[in-house]
Structure formats: C-alpha cells, structure tokens
Amino acid sequence: MSQPLVSPTLAQAGGGPLLVAAWQHSPLERQTALHCHARGQLLGAGQGLLSVTAADSHWVVPATHAVWVPPGCEHALRSHGPFDGWSVYVAPQACRELPQAPRIIATSGLLREAVRRATDWGEGPLDARQLRIAGVILDELLGLPEEPFGLPLPTDPRLRRICQALADELADNRSLEAWAQWAGMSSRTLARRFVEETGFAFGQWRQRARLLRALERLAAGDAVTRVALELGYDNVSAFIAMFRRHFGVTPGRYFAR
Numbered sequence: 001m002s003q004p005l006v007s008p009t010l011a012q013a014g015g016g017p018l019l020v021a022a023w024q025h026s027p028l029e030r031q032t033a034l035h036c037h038a039r040g041q042l043l044g045a046g047q048g049l050l051s052v053t054a055a056d057s058h059w060v061v062p063a064t065h066a067v068w069v070p071p072g073c074e075h076a077l078r079s080h081g082p083f084d085g086w087s088v089y090v091a092p093q094a095c096r097e098l099p100q101a102p103r104i105i106a107t108s109g110l111l112r113e114a115v116r117r118a119t120d121w122g123e124g125p126l127d128a129r130q131l132r133i134a135g136v137i138l139d140e141l142l143g144l145p146e147e148p149f150g151l152p153l154p155t156d157p158r159l160r161r162i163c164q165a166l167a168d169e170l171a172d173n174r175s176l177e178a179w180a181q182w183a184g185m186s187s188r189t190l191a192r193r194f195v196e197e198t199g200f201a202f203g204q205w206r207q208r209a210r211l212l213r214a215l216e217r218l219a220a221g222d223a224v225t226r227v228a229l230e231l232g233y234d235n236v237s238a239f240i241a242m243f244r245r246h247f248g249v250t251p252g253r254y255f256a257r
Helices: 109-118 128-143 157-168 176-183 187-198 202-219 224-230 236-247 251-256
Strands: 019-026 031-035 040-045 050-054 057-061 065-069 075-079 083-090 103-106
Touching: 019 109, 019 128, 040 050, 040 075, 050 065, 050 157, 057 065, 057 202, 083 109, 109 128, 157 176, 157 187, 157 202, 176 187, 176 202, 187 202, 202 224, 202 236, 202 251, 224 236, 224 251, 236 251
Parallel strands: none
Antiparallel strands: 019 083, 031 075, 040 065, 040 083, 050 057, 050 075, 065 103
C-alpha cells in the first residue's frame, strides 16, 4: 500500500490548520486500503484516471474532476498507472457547511490553481494570505455543482477485476464473451450482473470509460487522432461520431465552448 500524502496524525486531528494540501508525482501506481480520518478530503489527479471507493459509491474519475470525501467516511483509491495526484485535507469544523456525502465535482481553473498554491504551505499554521486562498478552495468546493460524471464500479470481485483491467488498458477491444471467460464466469451472468451493479451494459460502461479518458487527454492538449487511436478506435471518424452522440458536438467545438 502507498504512503500517506500528509502525516496520519494531522489527518486525524480535530485542530491544526484550516486545511493542508499535498501533491505527489510518482512513477508508481498509488493504492490505498479502505480508511477514514477526522478531516474531510478533496482529492483528484493532475493526469490519468483514479478508481475511488467512498461509502457505497464506486467511481472511475478523470483528471478533469475531483472527489469530495466528508470526515469519517471510509474511502479507498487506486491510480491507473503512475500517480500524479493531489489531496486537500479540511479541518472538521470547516466541513460543517460542506457536503455531508461523497460527491464528484468538475474542477474549475480557479480551484486547481488555489490547490497548487496550497501544496507549497506544508502542515503548519496559515497566515492571513494563506487563509484567504484556503477560503477560495472551500468556496469553490461548496459552489461547484455535483457532477453525475463518475463511472460506477461494481462490487462483485470478478466484475471489479474486469473494470480495473479495462481502465488500465482502454484500447482493449475484447468481447463480453472473452472477458467472461477471463473472469471465470458465464457471459450471461456477466451481462446481467453488470447492469445490476453499475446501471450500464458492459459495452456502455467501456464506452463511458473511454469518454472520460478522452476528455482528460483532450483537455491536456492531445490531438484528436492520437486520443482516438490510444482508446482503441479504428479511425478518428468513429471516435468523433461517438463523441458527438454523447455531447452533441465534436471534440473541437466542445472545448471551444
């Protein structure tokens, strides 16, 4: 398991600074077991996908979004590939007006920049200027609407293995039948349980996972053709058609908007 981003003592402290932020760049995958702490936590990635479990929710989250975990809520995280991620730990008394259940938000440019500033502060008391920036982070967290954009993960261990493998390699075009054989279950059971546990058919889940990765990579400036090929599409036209079906516009128009 991976090392904590901040000291466990501070994460469990009821007092101390209003918030503490950390950003880690690692060539290794990050994985944490289910745990909870006294402070609320806002977590996200600079790039890549994260699998996050919080309370009864299981999501795959792209770098364009973040997850809020209120104090005392059990949660776990796994990165898909090298970890480039950040966390903000908020003192319990400052969480009273913040959401009381886990949620996904779309990160704003203002929030990301404020978090970057906060990662330079360390774990000591905050001065007046730092408190103002901390206030911006809390205001953004409170004001940004909840997004229904995470991708639910199933709880069945066999289905979870399939989803984790797909998130690691989204260009994998194996059929439902092939994945069922890989996981040691019948294709009929896989299809039925997938819908029951995620609300998506298997093909819909894979397509949504690709959409999330595409948004992240396109937002980072990658070319549409490169993104399409990396996600397993035979040609860029098929990718653009899929993107337009879901968002009503082409990738270029989406980001211009």
